[in-house]
Amino acid sequence: MISCDDLAVTLPGATGPVDILRGVRLTVEKGEFVSVLGTSGSGKTTLLRVLGGLQQATGGRVSCDGADIAGPPDGVVTVFQDYAHSLLPWRTVRRNVALGIEKLDRSERDVRVDEALDMVGLRDRANEYPWRLSGGMQQRVQIARALAMRPRVLLMDEPFGALDAMTKASLQDQLQAVQELTGTTVVFVTHDVEEAVYLSDRLVVLSGSPANIGLRLDVPIARPRDQIATKERADYLELRHQVYEALGHRVGERAHG
Amino acid sequence: MGRRLNIVGAAVFVLGLGLWELVVRTGVLTFSYLPPPSDVAVGLGELFGSGELATALGHTLFAALTGWAIAAVLGVVAGSVLGLVRPVWTYAMASLEALRALPIVAFVPVAVLLYGFSVQTEIMVSCYAALWPILLNTVNGMRTEARMVESGRVLRLSPAAVLWKIRLPAATATIVVGLRLGLTTSLVLTLVAEMVGNPAGLGFLLVEKGQALQPGQMFAAVFVIGVTGIVLNGLVMGAARLAFRGQLASAGEA
Numbered sequence: 230m231i232s233c234d235d236l237a238v239t240l241p242g243a244t245g246p247v248d249i250l251r252g253v254r255l256t257v258e259k260g261e262f263v264s265v266l267g268t269s270g271s272g273k274t275t276l277l278r279v280l281g282g283l284q285q286a287t288g289g290r291v292s293c294d295g296a297d298i299a300g301p302p303d304g305v306v307t308v309f310q311d312y313a314h315s316l317l318p319w320r321t322v323r324r325n326v327a328l329g330i331e332k333l334d335r336s337e338r339d340v341r342v343d344e345a346l347d348m349v350g351l352r353d354r355a356n357e358y359p360w361r362l363s364g365g366m367q368q369r370v371q372i373a374r375a376l377a378m379r380p381r382v383l384l385m386d387e388p389f390g391a392l393d394a395m396t397k398a399s400l401q402d403q404l405q406a407v408q409e410l411t412g413t414t415v416v417f418v419t420h421d422v423e424e425a426v427y428l429s430d431r432l433v434v435l436s437g438s439p440a441n442i443g444l445r446l447d448v449p450i451a452r453p454r455d456q457i458a459t460k461e462r463a464d465y466l467e468l469r470h471q472v473y474e475a476l477g478h479r480v481g482e483r484a485h486g
Numbered sequence: 487m488g489r490r491l492n493i494v495g496a497a498v499f500v501l502g503l504g505l506w507e508l509v510v511r512t513g514v515l516t517f518s519y520l521p522p523p524s525d526v527a528v529g530l531g532e533l534f535g536s537g538e539l540a541t542a543l544g545h546t547l548f549a550a551l552t553g554w555a556i557a558a559v560l561g562v563v564a565g566s567v568l569g570l571v572r573p574v575w576t577y578a579m580a581s582l583e584a585l586r587a588l589p590i591v592a593f594v595p596v597a598v599l600l601y602g603f604s605v606q607t608e609i610m611v612s613c614y615a616a617l618w619p620i621l622l623n624t625v626n627g628m629r630t631e632a633r634m635v636e637s638g639r640v641l642r643l644s645p646a647a648v649l650w651k652i653r654l655p656a657a658t659a660t661i662v663v664g665l666r667l668g669l670t671t672s673l674v675l676t677l678v679a680e681m682v683g684n685p686a687g688l689g690f691l692l693v694e695k696g697q698a699l700q701p702g703q704m705f706a707a708v709f710v711i712g713v714t715g716i717v718l719n720g721l722v723m724g725a726a727r728l729a730f731r732g733q734l735a736s737a738g739e740a
């Protein structure tokens with residue numbers, strides 16, 4: 230379980246300190262898939278960085294399994310949007326995936342790397358350098374690197390934001406399958422409403438400045454979900470409608486901002 | 487880099503040599519001491535036969551490479567500290583900028599005064615010359631992509647592991663550039679030190695043959711110096727490719 234209570238974050242800005250988040254309360258249970266939505270600049274990434282121990286909270290309490298978070302906690306791995314800067318270009322795919330588990334002995338390490346590569350379907354590209362792969366494949370390498378750690382919690386910061394629509398759909402389904410298999414808790418930051426509704430058990434929408442959670446929504450759609458049938462269901466469309474409204478859109482009105 | 491022999495380029499070079507031979511032989515160019523390439527080849531043979539060449543080349547290589555090797559260790563270690571520890575950089579920056587702007591040649595007479603006409607003078611000068619490119623490239627190389635370091639942190643790497651597995655490999659291609667630049671400048675400055683300071687090595691051979699009015703041998707010494715530079719650079723590049731294949735390949739250098 231990873232959670233924050235009454236969380237406040239203030240960051241230095243060009244014209245003095247800026248309040249990014251205030252009073253945020255979020256609890257993610259074991260095995261849950263929770264999405265954090267918000268318009269750009271709403272503090273989604275900041276919230277994720279605090280949960281991942283990469284950013285100090287200015288106020289409130291952040292904890293993982295009862296222990297306060299100060300620095301990246303054990304068993305919690307963040308996956309970043311910019312895979313190109315997150316992977317080490319001088320290491321092959323296999324050695325990138327092994328980066329976090331090199332303390333283990335060789336046979337154990339090999340087993341885990343193979344397992345992680347299988348989950349993302351990249352076993353046959355293991356000896357390539359990442360920069361020779363497509364963007365979608367590189368992001369799968371980063372996900373495999375996180376999975377090789379056998380994390381309890383995956384924190385994903387717009388992981389599919391830089392990918393084209395078709396690649397995105399296939400990675401969403403792969404992520405669903407992996408989560409089903411491993412039971413990993415996922416906190417997923419995105420600005421894509423469809424993606425959030427499609428993937429999540431529960432989602433929260435950040436709004437306001439400083440931001441707080443404006444809408445909490447359960448997504449009681451049965452799994453496994455699929456790109457066509459799920460997205461045609463009335464309850465999916467109704468949830469999608471509610472989220473757009475929470476983000477400030479109105480029916481019959483064009484998006485702005 | 488292409489592995490194939492550049493035939494057109496080689497042909498132009500040979501043609502140039504032929505033209506040089508021609509204009510000197512036919513008297514179009516009438517310098518008293520400009521030898522045609524054939525005389526240079528003869529001079530090279532004489533230097534080689536008398537053993538002067540081997541002694542001089544050995545001396546120069548020893549001085550230049552010793553200085554360079556010391557500079558490589560000092561430069562990479564000091565450059566890493568300067569690049570990684572912000573306060574050290576802040577304190578040292580002004581001094582470094584001032585020293586760097588000082589032309590290295592100006593340092594040669596100083597070294598001669600301090601160390602006399604000795605091989606130490608050459609090593610000091612060679613080391614000082616190589617230190618700058620190696621140091622500054624290492625400092626630059628240590629400005630690792632923040633996200634890469636963060637990736638190490640989320641994978642629970644210790645600070646030592648982040649340095650060893652992420653920062654240093656990320657800096658390798660830049661450091662190798664510094665090592666190559668450093669080698670070139672250390673060879674040049676070693677030769678200068680031999681010309682004005684310690685009477686030994688290829689630099690002194692060059693001056694000596696000039697003063698003895700033996701242009702064939704003098705040009706032969708110039709030729710050997712040129713080839714030495716090319717071979718040394720090739721060796722460093724080859725060694726770096728062997729040792730750091732992945733790092734250089736990802737930087738587009740392999």
